[in-house]
Amino acid sequence: NAACFVLPVNDSMPEIFDSVKGAALIHQSGGGTGFDFSNLRPAGDVVRSTGGVASGPVSFMTVFNAATETIKQGGKRRGANIGILRVDHPDIESFITCKEDNSALSNFNISVGLTDKFMQAVEDDEDYEIINPRTNQVVDSKRARDIFDKLVEHSWRNGEPGIIFLDHIESGNPTPALGRITATNPCGEQPLLPYEACHLGSVNLQKVFLKENMDLDEAISASGISDGEWLDDVLIQRCKGELSEEICHIDWNLLRNVVRYGIDFLDSVIDVSVYPLPEIDKMVRTTRKIGLGIMGLADLFICLKIPYASVKAELLAEVLAKFITHEARQMSRELAEYRGAFPAFEDSIFSEAGEKPLRNATVTTVAPTGTISMIANASSGCEPIFGIAFTKQNVLGDKKLTQINSIFLNDISEAGLYSEELIERIADNGGSLSGIPEIPDSMAEIYRTALEIDWEWHVRVQAAVQRGIDNAVSKTIN
Numbered sequence: 001n002a003a004c005f006v007l008p009v010n011d012s013m014p015e016i017f018d019s020v021k022g023a024a025l026i027h028q029s030g031g032g033t034g035f036d037f038s039n040l041r042p043a044g045d046v047v048r049s050t051g052g053v054a055s056g057p058v059s060f061m062t063v064f065n066a067a068t069e070t071i072k073q074g075g076k077r078r079g080a081n082i083g084i085l086r087v088d089h090p091d092i093e094s095f096i097t098c099k100e101d102n103s104a105l106s107n108f109n110i111s112v113g114l115t116d117k118f119m120q121a122v123e124d125d126e127d128y129e130i131i132n133p134r135t136n137q138v139v140d141s142k143r144a145r146d147i148f149d150k151l152v153e154h155s156w157r158n159g160e161p162g163i164i165f166l167d168h169i170e171s172g173n174p175t176p177a178l179g180r181i182t183a184t185n186p187c188g189e190q191p192l193l194p195y196e197a198c199h200l201g202s203v204n205l206q207k208v209f210l211k212e213n214m215d216l217d218e219a220i221s222a223s224g225i226s227d228g229e230w231l232d233d234v235l236i237q238r239c240k241g242e243l244s245e246e247i248c249h250i251d252w253n254l255l256r257n258v259v260r261y262g263i264d265f266l267d268s269v270i271d272v273s274v275y276p277l278p279e280i281d282k283m284v285r286t287t288r289k290i291g292l293g294i295m296g297l298a299d300l301f302i303c304l305k306i307p308y309a310s311v312k313a314e315l316l317a318e319v320l321a322k323f324i325t326h327e328a329r330q331m332s333r334e335l336a337e338y339r340g341a342f343p344a345f346e347d348s349i350f351s352e353a354g355e356k357p358l359r360n361a362t363v364t365t366v367a368p369t370g371t372i373s374m375i376a377n378a379s380s381g382c383e384p385i386f387g388i389a390f391t392k393q394n395v396l397g398d399k400k401l402t403q404i405n406s407i408f409l410n411d412i413s414e415a416g417l418y419s420e421e422l423i424e425r426i427a428d429n430g431g432s433l434s435g436i437p438e439i440p441d442s443m444a445e446i447y448r449t450a451l452e453i454d455w456e457w458h459v460r461v462q463a464a465v466q467r468g469i470d471n472a473v474s475k476t477i478n
Contacts (some may be wrong), residue, residue: 023067086414293366297465417438
């Protein structure tokens, strides 16, 4: 079943608690939920039906949090939520500070919905308008930089809130006729309309490495790099130059086949899944969004002897992402020929652009792959490796279990460096090769861990992957 859902939160008591009920059913089945609370009237605003005053979005978030806390006690997995509030909502400052105490709203990530207009006001050091969502009237103004500074300070302090660029996400909305995208799944990689869900899967890039390299002309032909369908001229030339050796070690035909089978599989999952709400069932089948992603990217870099923090890694990440999305769309078009296009296609941006019908409104997403990458013994998502070796305490006794990166184990064995004592020292060193005298500098450079890589390279690789992906990319920036 799908794990990513977005539910609407509208400004009436029955609709709010309908969303609480929907979230409870989703969490019971192991899913996570995203909410945009921006439609709720601010704290202190009038409630005409009762003559009282509204408690505001943050107050209602505690209700959703409590429901999640209760459901997760007996659920299949811990429930997760993301709560979003527009930066022009009157309660934005209380929202920014609502998780100063880390125990508050413990089942929520929170993100501020930023607009282009607000960011321009930050740039120009101007005030921006605060709007009451009940009346859609301007009720106040605030200095944009004051709000931005408060957001940054709290994010630095404990990681909350995050930010979401609402106008940028909407610019990539494939079905704007169905509504604006204002929320994502809890991990942030899947922007969704209300009641949409997305089925995710991942290709293990570690498995497409070829020990014996192909001829360059053969590699270019197999990858379709020179076709001009999915790479521009600049990237084509860079592939033939900077990546000429690396692309010869990638099994492009295998990758193509896995992507195509993955798209077929994920599309089929939509039709055999049972959804917790009828509204979700209808919306999922209307847009048929799927998200094939990656794991093992860092492993592939290691196999190719490319440092994660390098221009080559950045370039290859973009090329791979664009190749996968190109092949995924090709398969989605083929599926549309005999299964039919997604029902909202005629009102989609693809139809407006005169493109051939697609079976799916989106085809690629890069999720965290936390659990499945461990099962596959691969690096997660587009992340660097987090450690070479870890020591874990066995729950059945006092024994210790040391887990070692399998590629590293093979490398040091071939180099004649392996010993249990060396592995223990690496584990005691936080999983890092830094300062281990037996390890050659060239090997240490290839195996640099997430905390040893400058934040800028984390961002650059994520951005490179994102340039080729339909939806978004989940990434931890250390």
